[in-house]
Amino acid sequence: MAGSASMEIEVLVIGGGAVGLSCAYELARRGRQVMLLERHERLGEEASTHNSGVIHAGIPYEPGSNKAVLCVHGRELLYRRLYAWDVPHRRCGKIIVASAPDEITRLEALFDNARRNGVDDLSLIDGAAIRAREPHVVGTAAMLSPSTGVFDAGAFVRALETQALAAGVTIVPRAAVTAIERHDEAVGVSTDMLGSISARAVVNAAGLFADEIAAMSGESGHHIYPCRGEYAAVIPSKADLVNTLVYPLPGKIGLGVHFTRTVHGELWLGPDAHYIESKTDYESNRRPVEEFAEAARRLCPAITADDLRLGPSGIRASATARTNRSRISTLTRSATTRASFI
Ligand SMILES: Cc1cc2nc3c(=O)[nH]c(=O)nc-3n(C[C@H](O)[C@H](O)[C@H](O)COP(=O)(O)OP(=O)(O)OC[C@H]3O[C@@H](n4cnc5c(N)ncnc54)[C@H](O)[C@@H]3O)c2cc1C
Structure with missing residues (x-):
C-alpha cells in the first residue's frame, strides 16, 4: 500500500488506543x-x-464536570462490556484510608463529593472494619467503594481490536499521520506509509500527541503536558499483604500513591505523578523504591523497601499544567522527581 494515491474514507480515526478503538x-x-x-x-x-x-x-472529580458524569455513566458500561467480551476483571472494591483523626474531615468531604457525583453505594467504615477487610492495613477510618474494580487493560485493547475489525473497521498499524489539510467538504490526511487519505470526518484520538495532531489541522491552541506515573512492584511473597485496592486521600495532582492488587494477583504501589519534558521518556531518573516504601508505610507498615522492585511506568496526557510543571526548568531533574511524590 506504500505510496498509493489518495483514497477516500468516511471517518478516519487517528490513534489506536482505547479511545480511538x-x-x-x-x-x-x-x-x-x-x-x-x-x-x-x-x-x-x-x-x-x-x-x-x-x-x-467517580469519587474525586468535580461535580457536574465531564470527568465526573462520564466516569459514573461509563463505569457500568465498561463492566458490561468486559463481561460480554470475556475480558478478565473483578469488582473488588476499594478503600480510601484516613490515616489519622485529622484526616477524617477531608474523608467526609470526599464522601459528600462522591455522593454529589451520583456514586451512591459508598459507606464510611472504622478501623476495625478496615482490619476485617485488609488485616495488614492501618487507618483511623476509610471510605469503602464497592463498585471500584480492576481489569486487564491489555486484554481489553485486544478485545476492542477484535470487535472493531468484526464491525468492519479497517485498522492500519505502522501508519503515522504527518500532515493534515482542511478543505471545504473533506479533510486530507497524509501518512508516512499510506500516502494521502481524504476523509469526511477525522477523530483525533492521538493521546499524548493529540495537541500535535490538532496543530497539524490548524488548531494550535492546545497543549498536552506529559505527566509520568511510576510504579513499584511488591515481591510475590508479600503480595498477599493487601487484598484489593487501598488508597490514601487524594494528592494535589494524582490520586495519591496507592496499592493496586491487579486482576492477575500482582501487587503494585503507585503511580506517582510528576510532569516531565518528553512524551516518550518512560525510564530516565526513575524514583527509587525507598521513596515508594516511605509512602506505603502509612497504609501498610509491613511492607519495606526490601519487598519492592521497580515496576512499569506510564505517561498521562494532561491538558493542564497543574502545579509542578513550571518548576521543571528550574529544578535539577532529581529534585523534580522527589518534589512531586504525591
Ligand atoms: C500511569 C497511568 C495510570 C493510569 N491508570 C488508569 C486507571 O487505573 N484507570 C483508568 O481508567 N485510566 C487510567 N489511566 C488513564 C488511561 O490509561 C488513559 O485515559 C487512556 O489509556 C487513554 O487512551 P487513549 O486512547 O486516549 O490514549 P493512548 O492509549 O495513548 O492512545 C493514543 C494512540 O495514538 C497513537 N498516535 C499518536 N500520534 C499518532 C500519529 N501521528 N499517527 C498515528 N497514531 C498516533 C499513539 O501511538 C497511541 O497508540 C492511567 C494512565 C496512566 C499514564
Whole structure:
C-alpha cells in the first residue's frame, strides 16, 4: 500500500488506543465506513496498556464536570462490556484510608463529593472494619467503594481490536499521520506509509500527541503536558499483604500513591505523578523504591523497601499544567522527581 494515491474514507480515526478503538467501533456499528491509523506496530502500546487497570467509581472529580458524569455513566458500561467480551476483571472494591483523626474531615468531604457525583453505594467504615477487610492495613477510618474494580487493560485493547475489525473497521498499524489539510467538504490526511487519505470526518484520538495532531489541522491552541506515573512492584511473597485496592486521600495532582492488587494477583504501589519534558521518556531518573516504601508505610507498615522492585511506568496526557510543571526548568531533574511524590 506504500505510496498509493489518495483514497477516500468516511471517518478516519487517528490513534489506536482505547479511545480511538472505542470511537472506531461505535461508529462502524452505526454503519459508518471507518479507517483507524496507528503509528506503532501494535495497538494500545501507549497509555492504554501503561496504566493501573482500575475501573474508577467517580469519587474525586468535580461535580457536574465531564470527568465526573462520564466516569459514573461509563463505569457500568465498561463492566458490561468486559463481561460480554470475556475480558478478565473483578469488582473488588476499594478503600480510601484516613490515616489519622485529622484526616477524617477531608474523608467526609470526599464522601459528600462522591455522593454529589451520583456514586451512591459508598459507606464510611472504622478501623476495625478496615482490619476485617485488609488485616495488614492501618487507618483511623476509610471510605469503602464497592463498585471500584480492576481489569486487564491489555486484554481489553485486544478485545476492542477484535470487535472493531468484526464491525468492519479497517485498522492500519505502522501508519503515522504527518500532515493534515482542511478543505471545504473533506479533510486530507497524509501518512508516512499510506500516502494521502481524504476523509469526511477525522477523530483525533492521538493521546499524548493529540495537541500535535490538532496543530497539524490548524488548531494550535492546545497543549498536552506529559505527566509520568511510576510504579513499584511488591515481591510475590508479600503480595498477599493487601487484598484489593487501598488508597490514601487524594494528592494535589494524582490520586495519591496507592496499592493496586491487579486482576492477575500482582501487587503494585503507585503511580506517582510528576510532569516531565518528553512524551516518550518512560525510564530516565526513575524514583527509587525507598521513596515508594516511605509512602506505603502509612497504609501498610509491613511492607519495606526490601519487598519492592521497580515496576512499569506510564505517561498521562494532561491538558493542564497543574502545579509542578513550571518548576521543571528550574529544578535539577532529581529534585523534580522527589518534589512531586504525591
Ligand atoms: C500511569 C497511568 C495510570 C493510569 N491508570 C488508569 C486507571 O487505573 N484507570 C483508568 O481508567 N485510566 C487510567 N489511566 C488513564 C488511561 O490509561 C488513559 O485515559 C487512556 O489509556 C487513554 O487512551 P487513549 O486512547 O486516549 O490514549 P493512548 O492509549 O495513548 O492512545 C493514543 C494512540 O495514538 C497513537 N498516535 C499518536 N500520534 C499518532 C500519529 N501521528 N499517527 C498515528 N497514531 C498516533 C499513539 O501511538 C497511541 O497508540 C492511567 C494512565 C496512566 C499514564
